[in-house]
Amino acid sequence: MKDSTRHYTNGEVTVVWQPEVCIHSRVCFSNLPEVFDPRQRPWVNIAGAATARIVAQVQQCPSGALSFFINDEAPTAGSSPAAEAGNLVEPVPNGPLLVHGNLTVKDVQGQETSKSKVTAFCRCGLSNNKPYCDGSHVAGGFVG
Secondary structure (H helix, E strand, C coil), X not given: CCCCCEEEECCCEEEEECCCXXXXXXXXXXXXXXXXXXXXXXXXXXXCCCHHHHHHHHCCCCCCCEEEEEHHHCCCCCCCCCCCCCCEEEECCCCCEEEECCEEEECCCCCEEEECCEEEECCCCCCCCCCECXXXXXXXXXXX
């Protein structure tokens, strides 16, 4: 699968967006529309707010599709932010099942993928990116 991860930087912070992980909760653009506007291209205007506001908003992303790093503290190649110890499973009303923590996901071909922070799993059965949520529950009217 092609990696479609995008990076947006203002020189101080870099916001990383992984569209395959996004559940389209609208939290980002509802709370900070001057930075996150899906009607614009690119949809992230990293100059739209101060770094502290951007970081605070990215930390609210329920799926972990948005993450960030401070450029002076950039992660090394192949590293990913580690989740805090312990796991938490949280169903989102009318949405995905969020799993907080470090885990390994094995697909039907036996391929394993390490996940950290938050992973959103499909509960509605409509995702085109199973087992992960892709936001299809919104258009599908999933209730649960």
